[in-house]
Amino acid sequence: MPSMNMIQSLNNALDVMMARDPDILVFGEDVGYFGGVFRVTDKLQERHGLHRCFDAPISEGGIVSTAIGMGAEGLRPVIEIQFADYILPAYDQLVSEAARLRYRSGGDFTAPITVRSPYGGGIFGGQTHSQSPEAIFAHITGLKTVIPSTPYDAKGLLIASIECNDPVIFLEPKRLYNGPFDGHHDQALKAWKDHPDAQVPEGHYTVPLGQAAVVRQGADATVLAYGTMVHVARAGIEEAGIDAELIDLRSIVPLDIETITNSVRKTGRCLIVHEASRFAGFGGELSALITERCFYSLKAPTQRVAGWDTPYPHAFEWDYFPGPSRVVEALQKLMED
Amino acid sequence: MPSMNMIQSLNNALDVMMARDPDILVFGEDVGYFGGVFRVTDKLQERHGLHRCFDAPISEGGIVSTAIGMGAEGLRPVIEIQFADYILPAYDQLVSEAARLRYRSGGDFTAPITVRSPYGGGIFGGQTHSQSPEAIFAHITGLKTVIPSTPYDAKGLLIASIECNDPVIFLEPKRLYNGPFDGHHDQALKAWKDHPDAQVPEGHYTVPLGQAAVVRQGADATVLAYGTMVHVARAGIEEAGIDAELIDLRSIVPLDIETITNSVRKTGRCLIVHEASRFAGFGGELSALITERCFYSLKAPTQRVAGWDTPYPHAFEWDYFPGPSRVVEALQKLMED
Amino acid sequence: MGKEVHNFMTSRRNITLHIPQPSARPGDQVDFSDIELPPAGDTPRPAIDASEAVLRELPFGMIRTLADDHDACGDWRPEASNGDFVAALKVMLLNRAFDDRMFTAQRQGKTSFFMKTTGEEALSAAPSLALRPDDMCFPTYRMVGWLLARGYPIRDLAHQIFNNACDPLQGRQLPILYSSKAHGFYSLSGNVGSRIGHAVGWAMAKAYRGDDSIAIGFIGEGTTAEGDYHEALTFASVYKAPVILCVTNNQWAISSFSGIAGGNETTFAAQALGYGIPGLRVDGNDTLAVWAAIEWAAKRARAGYGATLIEFFTYRAEGHSTSDDPTKYRPKDAAAAWPLGDPVDRLKDHLIKGGDWDEDRHAKAVEEAAATVKEAIKQAEGVGVLGASKPSVKEMFEHVFEEPDWRILEQRGEIGI
Amino acid sequence: MGKEVHNFMTSRRNITLHIPQPSARPGDQVDFSDIELPPAGDTPRPAIDASEAVLRELPFGMIRTLADDHDACGDWRPEASNGDFVAALKVMLLNRAFDDRMFTAQRQGKTSFFMKTTGEEALSAAPSLALRPDDMCFPTYRMVGWLLARGYPIRDLAHQIFNNACDPLQGRQLPILYSSKAHGFYSLSGNVGSRIGHAVGWAMAKAYRGDDSIAIGFIGEGTTAEGDYHEALTFASVYKAPVILCVTNNQWAISSFSGIAGGNETTFAAQALGYGIPGLRVDGNDTLAVWAAIEWAAKRARAGYGATLIEFFTYRAEGHSTSDDPTKYRPKDAAAAWPLGDPVDRLKDHLIKGGDWDEDRHAKAVEEAAATVKEAIKQAEGVGVLGASKPSVKEMFEHVFEEPDWRILEQRGEIGI
Ligand SMILES: Cc1ncc(C[n+]2csc(CCOP(=O)(O)OP(=O)(O)O)c2C)c(N)n1
Numbered sequence A, B: 001m002p003s004m005n006m007i008q009s010l011n012n013a014l015d016v017m018m019a020r021d022p023d024i025l026v027f028g029e030d031v032g033y034f035g036g037v038f039r040v041t042d043k044l045q046e047r048h049g050l051h052r053c054f055d056a057p058i059s060e061g062g063i064v065s066t067a068i069g070m071g072a073e074g075l076r077p078v079i080e081i082q083f084a085d086y087i088l089p090a091y092d093q094l095v096s097e098a099a100r101l102r103y104r105s106g107g108d109f110t111a112p113i114t115v116r117s118p119y120g121g122g123i124f125g126g127q128t129h130s131q132s133p134e135a136i137f138a139h140i141t142g143l144k145t146v147i148p149s150t151p152y153d154a155k156g157l158l159i160a161s162i163e164c165n166d167p168v169i170f171l172e173p174k175r176l177y178n179g180p181f182d183g184h185h186d187q188a189l190k191a192w193k194d195h196p197d198a199q200v201p202e203g204h205y206t207v208p209l210g211q212a213a214v215v216r217q218g219a220d221a222t223v224l225a226y227g228t229m230v231h232v233a234r235a236g237i238e239e240a241g242i243d244a245e246l247i248d249l250r251s252i253v254p255l256d257i258e259t260i261t262n263s264v265r266k267t268g269r270c271l272i273v274h275e276a277s278r279f280a281g282f283g284g285e286l287s288a289l290i291t292e293r294c295f296y297s298l299k300a301p302t303q304r305v306a307g308w309d310t311p312y313p314h315a316f317e318w319d320y321f322p323g324p325s326r327v328v329e330a331l332q333k334l335m336e337d
Numbered sequence C, D: 001m002g003k004e005v006h007n008f009m010t011s012r013r014n015i016t017l018h019i020p021q022p023s024a025r026p027g028d029q030v031d032f033s034d035i036e037l038p039p040a041g042d043t044p045r046p047a048i049d050a051s052e053a054v055l056r057e058l059p060f061g062m063i064r065t066l067a068d069d070h071d072a073c074g075d076w077r078p079e080a081s082n083g084d085f086v087a088a089l090k091v092m093l094l095n096r097a098f099d100d101r102m103f104t105a106q107r108q109g110k111t112s113f114f115m116k117t118t119g120e121e122a123l124s125a126a127p128s129l130a131l132r133p134d135d136m137c138f139p140t141y142r143m144v145g146w147l148l149a150r151g152y153p154i155r156d157l158a159h160q161i162f163n164n165a166c167d168p169l170q171g172r173q174l175p176i177l178y179s180s181k182a183h184g185f186y187s188l189s190g191n192v193g194s195r196i197g198h199a200v201g202w203a204m205a206k207a208y209r210g211d212d213s214i215a216i217g218f219i220g221e222g223t224t225a226e227g228d229y230h231e232a233l234t235f236a237s238v239y240k241a242p243v244i245l246c247v248t249n250n251q252w253a254i255s256s257f258s259g260i261a262g263g264n265e266t267t268f269a270a271q272a273l274g275y276g277i278p279g280l281r282v283d284g285n286d287t288l289a290v291w292a293a294i295e296w297a298a299k300r301a302r303a304g305y306g307a308t309l310i311e312f313f314t315y316r317a318e319g320h321s322t323s324d325d326p327t328k329y330r331p332k333d334a335a336a337a338w339p340l341g342d343p344v345d346r347l348k349d350h351l352i353k354g355g356d357w358d359e360d361r362h363a364k365a366v367e368e369a370a371a372t373v374k375e376a377i378k379q380a381e382g383v384g385v386l387g388a389s390k391p392s393v394k395e396m397f398e399h400v401f402e403e404p405d406w407r408i409l410e411q412r413g414e415i416g417i
C-alpha cells in the first residue's frame, strides 16, 4: 500500500471519484492548470479534462452559489475555497441556501456539494490564513462539517463527503498537509512517510461521517480533539504521562455522541482541545453535551484548551497556538480536581 | 415619565443621539422617508435632514462596508439591517473587517459602528424572518453583541452601543417591539403601556454594556436568558412555582460573568434559555463557563431550552418556539436531579 | 437619467452627501417626465451571434412592439403566433383573479401574508410559455404566473398559502414561496437575490452535460445592488453559461425608488456592458416584446453564445405586499399614470385588433378565470385555512438532512412524535 | 476580446462548458497579439462635468501620453511638471530597490513572506504624489510606493516585515500588510477586495462633512469578481461619492489569467457603464497617463460630480509573491515581451528627451536608492529579523477592543503576563 501525505491522499480521492462518476467536477481559485496553491488538485485538469477541473473567478460567493445550482441540477461539485478564512464571503450562500434548500423545498431540490478548504494555523500565515471557523458551521442546521487528521482519513472522509447528498464543509488542517505536527514547532519537521496513518489504498474506500475514532485508549481522562489538535493532544497526553483516552471526532456534524459519552462515563474527566478561539467555540457545545449526558460520572469540571480570544497574531503564532504544554497543564489540572 | 413601546424607545434613542452628535448618521433599507419597515427610524429624516437618515441599496454587504469606511473616517454610523436573517451577506465585512480593523492596524483605524437588526421569531415570519444569529457573532473576537428585552433597556443599551468605540451588533427582539410576550401565543396581546419597564426618560441615559440584570431574585435555581426569552422564562418560572433567579444577560459580549457565577454558586442549578437552535448555540458557551467556574456548587446538570435543530418552520411556529411549557418541564427536571 | 444628473449639478453649490430623490412623494403631482420612451419598433434587433462591440447601444434603447394603434411593429415582432398570445392573456387573467382573491383571503385572516403581481403579469406568463418544459426558472416571489402557465394546480398554491394539511411544502415555507421542479420553478426563499447564481450554476451544468436546455433567473431592480448579482453575471460571462438573467425593474423596492439602486445614473440593462454580454431593455408591459426578447436570448443561449441580460421596464402597480401601504411613500394615482399602461389591456387591444380576440371572449375569459380560481381555493379552504389545518408536526423534523441524525430523533422524542 | 469570442464560436460545434484559456502556457510562444493598443494621444479627454451619454466610448479606448519617440502627446498630457515626474521616478527607483532587497531577505529567511511590485511602480508613485495629503488611499498589497512617496520610513517597513520589537503594527500583521493613517494609507488585510467599500464610505463621510478631500481605492482585476466590488460601485454611483476606484489589471491573479475574471469579454473599465460613471482605461506603464487620469478623476470628485472608475492596464512582471513560481503557468519570457514596456524605462526616456534628466543622474539615482534602502534595512536588521526579535507578547492581547474584557485579562494571566 503506497504511503501518501495528506495532499496526495486528497488529490487521489478526487482523482478516484472523478474517474468513477462523470457528474463530479472540481472548481475554485487556481485549481485548474496550476493545480491549486497547495497542489491538492494537481494534474486533475490534465487527466479529466478542462471542463472537469477549472479555475474560478475570485468570488467565493459565486463559487458556492454556482455549485449549489449545479448540485440542484444533479451534478456533484467539489469546490475549493483557497483558505477557510475566505469562506466568509460565501457564508450567506452556505447558510441561507445550501443548508436550507432541501428543507424548504420539501426535498424537491438538494445541494449535494462538498466545500473543501484548508484551515488552521501553525504555518505563519498571519491573521487571515490561519483561522478555524468550524463553530460558525456547526451551529447551522442542514450543514455537515468534517475535519480529518490523517492522510488515510482525509481520503476516506472526502469520498464519503462527496457521496453524501447533503452539503458538506470539509476543512483540511493545512499544517498537517505535509506531515504530522504535534505542536513542537521548534523540533525538526516530520513527514508522513512511514507513518501508519499515511498508508493509503489506491482505490475507492470511505470513512463514514459521524464516526469518531478512539486513537488512544485510556482509563483516567477523555480528550476530545479534531484536525491538527489530535496530534498536539496526543503529544500532550504522553508528556503528561496520564492514561487518557484520545478521541478524534473526525466530523463535528454529525457528531458521534455515543463514542464521546461512553468514554467520559468511563473516565469521569474530559478535556476538549481546539485551535479556534475559545469563547463560543465548538468546545462550548461539547462541554455542554457532556454536562447534560455525563454529569453524574464527572469527577472534575470539563476543561477546554483553545486559541485565545484574540485574532490570530502573526508574530505570536506560538504564543497563540494551543500547544502540547497547554494540554499538559490542563490535563494536570483536570486530574488534580 | 412617558411610556414607550420598544419601537418608540429605540426611535427616541436615535433622535436624542442625532441631536447631540452631528457625526451620527443612520442608513439602511427603507429607513429614510418611509421610516423603516418596523418604523424604528420614523421621522428621523424629516427632523435631522436627508443626509443624516437615508435609504440604502439592497446590499447588506455594501451597507456595512460603507459604514466601516465612515467609521474609520470618524463618523458614528448606526445602520439597520432590515431582518437579522439578512445580516449574513455582510458577515465577512463584520468579521474580517469591522471586528479586526483596530487590532490589525494597532489602533490606527477603528470601526465605531452600530448594526441594528430585528431578530427572532414569534411573528409568523417563516424561516427567513425569524432566526436568532447571536452565536455566530459571539464567537468573533472584536465584536460586541447586545440584546435588550425592554423599552427602557433598549434605549439605554442602544445609546451605550452608539457611544462605544467598538463595533456593536445590536439585535432587537422584534416580537417585543409592541409588547412584552411571554410565549402564550394563544392569549390576548399585551401592550407595553403601563408596564414598569416601558417608563422611558425622554433624554440621554445609558445602560452599560456588560452588565446583566437580575430581573427576578431566587434561591433554588438560576435561569439565564436574553431578548424575548426573558419574558418567556419569567412566565415559565412562575408557572413552575419554583423560586428561581432570572438573569437577563442584556449583552452576550461583553458577558457579565460575575453576576452569572455568583447566582449559580448560590443556587447550584442553572437553566439556559434561548430561541436560536440548540446545537453550538450560545447556550453551549454558557453551560461550559458554568461547568468551569461553578462545578463544585452544581447540584444538577445545567440544562438548555432552545429552538430545535431544524430551520425555523412557518406553520410550526409554536411547535418550534421554546415556550413557557418547555421552560416549566426543564425547571422541573432541573429540580428533580 | 441625464435630467437627474443635471438637477444635481446645478442645485449643488457646496459639498454635501447626495441622496437621490424620487420625482414625486405623497401629495405631489405624479411625474414620469424623466422617462424617455423610444417609439415601438425603434430599437433594432441584432443577430444572435453579433459581437460585443455591436451590442453597446442596445441597453440604451427600449424594445417595444405594440404601437399606440395596437399593431405590432419593428423587427422585434416575435415568431410566436397570436394563438400563443391568447394563451398568455388567459394566464395573465388567471394570475390577476388569483391575486385578487388571495389578497382578500389575507385580509380575512386566512393566511399570514401575500404578494400581488399586478402590472407584471406578462413577465411570468410570456417566458413560461416561450421557454421549454426542460428549461428551469429561478423566479422572484412575484412570478406565480409561471406556475399557472404550466398547469400547476391552483388548489396546491392555496394549500401552501393556507399552510394546511395538504401544503406541498409541508408547512415549512412562507405563503407564496413556492417550489416545483416538475414545473421548472426553483425553490424560492425569503432572501432576495441569493438564487441568481444558482441559475448560472444550473445553466453551467447543462452546458457541462452537452444538453441544450437553459436556465432563466429573475431579480428585482432593487436587489441588483446585492453582490450576488455581480457574481452571477461574472460567472455567466466567463463560462458563457446558457442562461437568461432578467431584471424586473418595477421602479420600486418596498419604499425605495429605483434611484436608490442606481436607476438615476443609467439603465439596468447597461450592467451587461461590464460583462461583454447583450443587455436588452424591454417594455415589460408589452407581452409581445417580452416574448421576443426571451425568444432571442434563448436561441442565443441554446446555440452556445452564452448569457443575456434583460431589463424589463415595468411598474409595481400595487403595494409591495399585504404588509405594505404604498400611499405612505408615493402618490396615490402613480400606477394609473404609468406611461406604459397595463399589460393585460395592451395585449387584449392588440389581439382584438388582429381579430383573434373580442370583448365578449374577453369578458368570458375574465369570468372563467374568476370561477376557476374560486373553485380551486374553495377546495383548499375545505381542507383548511391558516390555523384550522396544518401538516403533521413530524414534518418540522424532516428534510433537515437526507437522514435525521440523533439530535433530530431525540428532539422529536422530546415532543413525543 | 473580439478575437477570443470568435475563436470560441467557430471552434465550438457541440455544446460544452466554455473554460477561457490564456494565449500561452509554459513552452508556448508568448502571444500578446489579441491586445489592441490605440496610439498615444488617441483617446479624447472629456470635460469633468460631461454627461453619462458622452462617456460611453471612453472605456474602450486607452489613455496613453508617451509616444514611441518618448514625447508626451494628446489632450491627456497632465498639468503636472517634469519636476513632479522626476520625483515620481525617484520613488519608483526606491520601490524597485526595496523590492529587490526584501525579496532576497525573504530567501535568506529574514521574513516569512514578501510581494514585489515590479512593473506596477507607476500606479503607487503617481497617485500618491498627485493627490493631497488629506486624501486617503485604500490600497492593495502591491502599493508600497504610495508610502515611499509620502516619506514613510523604510526602516519601519522593514521592522514590520521582520516582525521585530519595533514593528509599528506590534507583530499582529503579515509582512507587507502596512497601515498608516498619517500617510493616507488604509489598513491592509489578507482578504482581497474587502476594503473597496470602505473607500466609498470614507468618501461619503467627507461629502457628509462638506470636506473636499477624497478617497482612492484599488483592487486587482482578478478581485473585481468579488461582490464587494459591485457593492462599492453601486454606493459610489448612487451617492455620487468623491472617490476614485482603480482596477489594477496586471493580467494575472496568482495563476489565473484575466479571462477568468471576464477580461476576454470586454474591458474592466467597461464596468463603469453599468453605474453611469466615467470608466477610464489607462496605460498603467505610462506614468504621465496615470498621473493625468488621477488628476481628472480627483478634480471631478472634488467638484462634486462623483466617482470615477479607472482601469490601469499593466503587467505583473514577477511572481505573485515569494510563495509563487510563475513559470509553472505562463511562459518564462512573458514579462519581457509585454507590449507596454517598463514604466521606469519609459519615464526615464521621456525625462531625458525633455532635458530634465540624463543617464548619469539616473545611474546616480539608482545607486542612491539602493544605498538608502540598504542603510534603512541594516538599521532594522540591527533590531532583529524574523524570530530574532519580536514585540512584547502583551501586544497579542491589546487592541482586540478599546478596553480588554475579563476574557482577555484572564487569558493574559494564564500565560503570566
Ligand atoms: C437579502 C435580503 N435583504 C433584504 C430583504 C428585505 N426585502 C424583501 S423584498 C425587498 C425589496 C425588493 O425590491 P426589488 O428587488 O425591486 O423587488 P420587487 O419587490 O420590486 O419585485 C426587500 C428589501 C430580503 N428579503 N432579503
Ligand SMILES: Cc1ncc(C[n+]2csc(CCOP(=O)(O)OP(=O)(O)O)c2C)c(N)n1
Pocket: A029, A058, A082, A086, A089, D140, D142, D190, D191, D192, D219, D220, D221, D222, D223, D224, D248, D250, D252, D253, D254, D316, D320
Ligand atoms: C477573499 C479572498 N479570496 C482569495 C484570496 C487568495 N488570494 C490572494 S491574492 C489572490 C489573487 C488576486 O489577484 P488580483 O486581484 O488580480 O491582484 P494581483 O495579485 O494581481 O495584484 C488571491 C486569489 C484572498 N486573499 N482573499
Ligand SMILES: [Mg+2]
Pocket: C220, C221, C222, C248, C249, C250, C251, C252, C253, C254, C316
Ligand atoms: Mg422592484
Ligand SMILES: [Mg+2]
Pocket: D220, D221, D222, D248, D249, D250, D251, D252, D253, D254, D316
Ligand atoms: Mg491581477
